[in-house]
Amino acid sequence: MNTGTDARAAWQTWREHRVTDISRPYGPLALTGTHWLADHPDGRIPGLPGRWDDDGDAVVLHATSADGLTADGAPLDGEIRLGPDAGPESARIAHGDRRLPVLRREGLWAVRDVDPAAPARRDFTGIDTYDHDPRWVVPGRFRPYGESRAVRVPNADGVRRELGLAGELTFTVDGAEHALQVAVEGDGSLWAVLADATSGTESYRFRFLRPPAPAADGTVIVDLNRTLLPPCAFADHFICPFPPPGNTLPFALRAGERNRSGA
Known part of the structure; x- marks a missing residue:
């Protein structure tokens, strides 16, 4: 049985892992742009070499050796x-140290620019977090819907x-x-996008x-x-979903991550 000391130590380890993950070379802080091909019908994206064309079921990239890709x-x-990349670390296209992963959302293609030298990563000082409190560890129950649902929410x-x-x-x-x-991830874990009475004041405007x-x-x-900041708390170019209707808690959730340090 975990003691309060054990739980706090595990939480502290989780915090340290989060900072390491966020600040990794191709982590959220390294994202400097998300470029939707629909906004660039000529295939030319400012700041990115080559020509990127939407070909329906794929992106076609045309480049010469002079582009350096x-x-x-x-x-x-x-x-x-x-096709879509799983993430920047596995992106097929690179330009020096930059990774250029391809993204697809609701039938639209985009290219992301992920640069380990991004100012946000260089200037990162940490994550402001509420202190661990055992009262925020509570039993819960998941009740699946009869069939999956989808709601349209602002991003x-x-x-x-x-x-x-x-x-x-x-x-x-x-x-x-x-x-x-909540959604159910591929490994069976749950994912909720939520807000609470601290959102937008004491803490970021919504959390995961x-x-x-x-x-x-x-x-x-x-x-x-272990309430988390979404990726868009670290870089403006993420398209994180806002909480769906009903996912704003009526109390002040003074637990988990609050905001990026210095934000």
Whole structure:
């Protein structure tokens, strides 16, 4: 059985891992641009070499050796068809130390520019976080919907997009039951986009919560001390979804990450 000291030590380790992950060379702080090809019908993206064309089911990149691009680690001189990349670390296209992953959302293609020398990464000093408090560790229950739902919500770039939801996570704080609509990730863990009474004042305008996969009966421990900042808290070029209707908690959630240090 974990003691309070054990729980706090585990949380401190989690905090340290978060800072390491956020500040890695191709982490969120390194994103300097998300360029939608629909905004560049001639295929020319300011600041990016080559010509990037939307070809329906793929992006076609045309480049010469003078552009200095590499594809799968080799100099690119010609044409290559690209699908979505899993992330910047595995992006097929690079320009020096920069990685140029391809992204697809609701049928639209984009190219991201991820640069380890980004000012945001260079100037990063940490994450402001509320102190660990065992009262924010509560039992919860996940109740899946009969079938998945999708709601359109604003995103950080001002565009409304669909957010898939798989069920409802309920938990009790100070004697009152609360519910969050959640998605289920590939590994079975849950993902909630939420706001609370501190959002936009004491803390960032919204945050994420990622509880582990529930047990077979739906029970799951909800540790609100691990409430996360979304990627768009670290770089303006992410398209994080805002909370869906009903996911604003009516109390001050003084737990988890508050904001990027110095923000």
